[in-house]
Each structure stands twice: as C-alpha cells, then as structure tokens.
Amino acid sequence: MARIVVIGAGMGAMAAAARLAVAGHRVTVYERTDTYGGAVRRFERDGFAFDTGPGLLTLPAVYRDLFVKTGKEPLEDCVELVQVDPSSRHVFADGTEVSVPNASRAGVVAALDEALGASAGERWGEFLVRAREAWDRTRRPLLEEPLWPNWRVLADKEPYPGVPHKRLLRTRRASTLAEVGDWELRDERLTALLESHALAHGLDPRTAPASAAVLPYMEHAFGTWYVRGGMRELARAVYERCVRRRVEFVFGAEVARVLEKDGRAAGVELTDGTVAEADHVVADVDPVRLRALTEHPLDEDGDVRADLVQPLPGRFTLLLALRGGRGAGAAHRTVVHPPAPESELDFLVSPGGDEPPLPTVTVLRPDDPALKPDEEHESVVVSAVVSSEVGWEDEGTVRRYTDLLLEAARPAIPGLAERLLWHEVRTPEHVEDETGARFGAVPAPALAAGRGRFLHPANTTRLPGLYRVGGWSHPGGGLPHAGMSGALVAGLIVEGPEFRGSQ
Structure with a gap:
C-alpha cells in the first residue's frame, strides 16, 4: 500500500483518488479552497441555484466507468442523467433559427435542410462522416492512452481527411477548422455552428486544427446530457464515492512545494509548514503553478506545451434570476451567434482600446425545479468566452460586458428585460480564485495536429513519483477529459510505466 498525496480536489484529481483508493492505496487530497469540484460549482441565492462551471456533459461513459470500477453503485444510482433534446438551438445573425436534435444524424440533416435550405443538412452530414474518421484515428492515442514519448x-x-475538389481535380486537406467551414460547409450559418464548438473551449477556429472537428462529433455521436439538480451533483457524487473509498480530504490546505528525496517526489509541504510524506504526488494544478512548486525540471526541453505562460481566454458569466416560468418548448441550450464573428475573434486574440463587439453567447435554461424557488420563476446562465487581458478588476469593464451579454441573450430569452429580478456576475478572476488557474483560463481538450500546440503535458513528469492530472494535463480540459486523465494517472501508478491504457 502506497501513500499518495493529491494536490487539488478537481474532477480529474477526485477521479484518480477514487481509483487509487480502490487499488488499496492510502490517498489524501489537499485542497486550498473550502470545497471540492474545481470549476464545477454552484451559486445559490433567494431560492435560485446556478451551475457556475460546465452546464452539460458529453461522454457520460467516462463517469459510468469510474463508478463501475470504484464501487457497486452505478452512476445512475447516484445522479439522474437526462439526455437534452434538442441538443442545442442556434440563433444566427440573420434571424434564422435551427434546433439540432440530440444524437440523430437523420434528425440533424432534416432540421438543417428545413431551416437553412436544401443541401445544408447533406453538407453537415458529410462533414460528420469525415469528423468521425478523425475521431477514429485519434481516439485511443489522444484520449485513452498516456501521451506517447513520440x-x-x-x-x-x-487526422482530418482531405476532400476531393472537383474544380481543382485534386484532394485538398484543411489545416484549420475555419478552412473546413469555408471549403466544405459553404454557408456562413453552418460555419458559425461548427466554429461555436471550438470557441466554447476558448479556441480560435482560424488557428485551431481541422481535427477540432471531433468536438461537434462527440456531441453528435454520444449525445448531450444534463445532471438533474445541476452539474454540481456530479461533483458531489464523485466526492462521496471518494469518501466511501476512504480517501481523506483536507480543505483550506494550500501546498507550498513538492518535496524531493533520492531523486523522486517524496510528499508536500503546506503553506503552514505542515509536511505530508508520500510515495507518489498527483497534482491537479495549473502548469505554471506546478512549476513553481518544485525546482526540478518537469519536461524535456521543447516538450509539448511546456511553456503555457501566455494568458488564455476565460469565461464571463451572468447568473440571471427571472420572474415568470420557463415556458413550453424552451431549449435547454441556445447559442446566439453575433453579426461580426471575425471582430469577436480579433478582439479575443488582441483586445484593444475599442469597445468589444457582441460575443457569441451560450444561454442555459434547464427545466429543473431544483434550481428555482417555484414554477413562477426561472434560473438562467448566460456565458461567453472572453479575453483574460481586458482588466476585469475595472467596474466599467464588467458593466460593459454585462450589458453586451444581456443584449446578445435577448433572442434566446423572451421578455428578458422585464423579467430580470437580479443578476450575479462571474469574471475570469472568480475562476482564478476558485481553481487557481492563471488568468481564470479554461483549458481546452487536447487536439491532434497543429505542431503540438493543442496537446497538453504528459501525465508523467521528469521527477519520478510526480504526476499531472486534470484539465491542464493530457488529455486536456472538459468534464469527460478530466475523468479520463484520472483513469490514466491511476493506471500509471498502479501498473507502472508499462501501462498503455484500458483495453
């Protein structure tokens, strides 16, 4: 039985802790804040409740596997999973709207044809076939195995396949997601639908590799799910599974440094001077912060994303308490697309002195009695991906973005101005306070191609006994990816360097 210290109580950390405890190890989690879940949190006020992190789940099989491998109670005995249908509603700048059915290729094709015109659905369907090919080529090495040394x-x-071009009489291969939209979809609205999947993860579709096509494919193939009571319930269930497996949690305990002995990680020292010895240390922290916890080099020179020091996009979120019921037929998720997407992307990459343009906003309106005081009210979450460099400590900036998001969200929420009782604002600074991630950045899932710029550091490090887990390590950000990283780290510790992933 090994002693294992876990830094942070995010979803990846807890997934690893539960699996390691079941394998017979003694696991202690040190979390600098007063609760678990990382970014998966909840805000409550006046009978309203809101998810402040992820609002939906893809690939629920990742957490089903976690619960099967760590106890007798399956996931569905611990939380209620609801498949969201439609998967999303999209409102485009020209006023066109389309509701995208959940996990139904025929349904999606028919809906797009009806809303956007004949052949729109066919082009999207053909794109999904190519996206599946990219998924099949990368799924195992990118998601289910430790990051290869090569x-x-x-x-x-x-991995995204080339497409024959009749006029050019040759096959051309898109290198970016934007090129996929321009060359293959040939409709600004279809392109906006495609690119919104990348933008939701803070990725610029103009530079994101074509393999980012796997992001909409994942939703299409495996469905979009909601946890009744809010996504915080999933964090609660994972935490309780850890506790039942005798994982010890110490909250309000910040790690100051990783201890080394005989050339390997040997435990941690807390900011209050407490020392916790260990045979292995698992860190679910921002890579820059992890680098500050040890003087030992963690990656080979020039290794994948070893220098994640530039500010990455964050998320600006409004929590809206509304009078009046949700209304029949309201979509759980609506994406409202802006009139000037290029201006939005330019400002995201390089915010200047001009006023920010209208952003792409995601509006979540769960049909969940647990999130509101009664049927005569509604709780809504509106969010947009934003630059982390615009000065979120400035009240004027916060007001400007609040007004922008409210304006952008109006097409998704009838009578928004008259219904609004109050709102709460969450900036990237709030995310940084809760997760420790510099600039409040939200990590994106790992993607193939792009010369490695969209991969994440391996779960192992050059310091033996120190492992990385969670969204800032392989295979990247997002709820399912966090669960996968936990499985990979547990496998590496239990089976050793020869571990090659689940079979």
Whole structure:
C-alpha cells in the first residue's frame, strides 16, 4: 500500500483518488479552497441555484466507468442523467433559427435542410462522416492512452481527411477548422455552428486544427446530457464515492512545494509548514503553478506545451434570476451567434482600446425545479468566452460586458428585460480564485495536429513519483477529459510505466 498525496480536489484529481483508493492505496487530497469540484460549482441565492462551471456533459461513459470500477453503485444510482433534446438551438445573425436534435444524424440533416435550405443538412452530414474518421484515428492515442514519448506523431499529421475538389481535380486537406467551414460547409450559418464548438473551449477556429472537428462529433455521436439538480451533483457524487473509498480530504490546505528525496517526489509541504510524506504526488494544478512548486525540471526541453505562460481566454458569466416560468418548448441550450464573428475573434486574440463587439453567447435554461424557488420563476446562465487581458478588476469593464451579454441573450430569452429580478456576475478572476488557474483560463481538450500546440503535458513528469492530472494535463480540459486523465494517472501508478491504457 502506497501513500499518495493529491494536490487539488478537481474532477480529474477526485477521479484518480477514487481509483487509487480502490487499488488499496492510502490517498489524501489537499485542497486550498473550502470545497471540492474545481470549476464545477454552484451559486445559490433567494431560492435560485446556478451551475457556475460546465452546464452539460458529453461522454457520460467516462463517469459510468469510474463508478463501475470504484464501487457497486452505478452512476445512475447516484445522479439522474437526462439526455437534452434538442441538443442545442442556434440563433444566427440573420434571424434564422435551427434546433439540432440530440444524437440523430437523420434528425440533424432534416432540421438543417428545413431551416437553412436544401443541401445544408447533406453538407453537415458529410462533414460528420469525415469528423468521425478523425475521431477514429485519434481516439485511443489522444484520449485513452498516456501521451506517447513520440507525441510528435500526433502533432505533425492532420487526422482530418482531405476532400476531393472537383474544380481543382485534386484532394485538398484543411489545416484549420475555419478552412473546413469555408471549403466544405459553404454557408456562413453552418460555419458559425461548427466554429461555436471550438470557441466554447476558448479556441480560435482560424488557428485551431481541422481535427477540432471531433468536438461537434462527440456531441453528435454520444449525445448531450444534463445532471438533474445541476452539474454540481456530479461533483458531489464523485466526492462521496471518494469518501466511501476512504480517501481523506483536507480543505483550506494550500501546498507550498513538492518535496524531493533520492531523486523522486517524496510528499508536500503546506503553506503552514505542515509536511505530508508520500510515495507518489498527483497534482491537479495549473502548469505554471506546478512549476513553481518544485525546482526540478518537469519536461524535456521543447516538450509539448511546456511553456503555457501566455494568458488564455476565460469565461464571463451572468447568473440571471427571472420572474415568470420557463415556458413550453424552451431549449435547454441556445447559442446566439453575433453579426461580426471575425471582430469577436480579433478582439479575443488582441483586445484593444475599442469597445468589444457582441460575443457569441451560450444561454442555459434547464427545466429543473431544483434550481428555482417555484414554477413562477426561472434560473438562467448566460456565458461567453472572453479575453483574460481586458482588466476585469475595472467596474466599467464588467458593466460593459454585462450589458453586451444581456443584449446578445435577448433572442434566446423572451421578455428578458422585464423579467430580470437580479443578476450575479462571474469574471475570469472568480475562476482564478476558485481553481487557481492563471488568468481564470479554461483549458481546452487536447487536439491532434497543429505542431503540438493543442496537446497538453504528459501525465508523467521528469521527477519520478510526480504526476499531472486534470484539465491542464493530457488529455486536456472538459468534464469527460478530466475523468479520463484520472483513469490514466491511476493506471500509471498502479501498473507502472508499462501501462498503455484500458483495453
């Protein structure tokens, strides 16, 4: 039985802790804040409740596997999973609207044809076939196995297939997601639908590799799910599973440094001077912060994303308490697309002195009695991906973005101005306070191609006994990816360096 210290109580950390405890190890989690879940949190006021982190779940099989492997109670005995249908409603700048059915290719094709015109659905359906090919080529090495030592195999070759071009009499291969939209979808609205999947993760579709096509494919193939009571219920269930497996949690305990002995990680020292010895240390923290916890180099020179020091996009969120019921037929998720998407992307990459343009907003309106005081009210979450460099400590900036999001969200919420009782604002600074991630950045899932710029550091490090877990390590950000990283780290510790992923 090994002693294992886990830094942070995010979803990836807890997934690893539960699996390690079941394997017979003694696991202690040190979390600097007063609760578990990382970014998966809840805000409550006046009978209203809101998810402040992820609002939906893809690939629920990741957490089903976690619960099967760590106890007798399956996931569905611990939380209620609801498949969201339609998966999303999209409101485009020209006023066109389309509701995208959940996990139904025929339904999606028919809906797009009806809303956007004949052949729109066919082009999207053909795109999904190519996206599946990229998924099949990368799924195992990118998501289910530890990052290969020769990770450049994933970095140099674009897995998204080339498309024959009749006029050019040759096959051309898109290198970015924007090129996929321009060359293959040939409709600004279809392109906006495609690119919104990348933007939701803070990715610029103009630079994101074509392999980012796997992001909409994941939703299409595996469905979009909601946890009744809010996504915080999933965090609660994972935490309780850890506790039942005798994982110890210490809250309000910030790690100051990783201890080393005989050339390997040997425990941690807390900011109050407490020392916790361990045989293995698992860190669910921002890579820059992890680097500050040890003087030992963690990656080979020039290794994948070893220098994640530039500010990455964050998320600006409004929590809206509304009078009046949700209304029949309201979509759980609506994406409202702006009139000037290029201006939005330019401002996201390089915010200047001009007023920010209208952003793409995601509006979540769960049909969940647990989130509101009664049927005569509604709780709504409106969010947009934003630059982390605009000065969120300035009240004027916060007011400007609040007004922008409210304006952008009006097409998704009838009578918004008259119904609004109050709102709460959450900036990237709130995310940084809760998760420790610099600039409040939200990590994106790992993607192949792009010369490795969209991969994440391996779960192992050059310091033996120190492992990385969670969204800032392989295989990247997002709820399912966090669960996968926990499984990978547990496998590496239990089975050793020869571990190659689940079979």
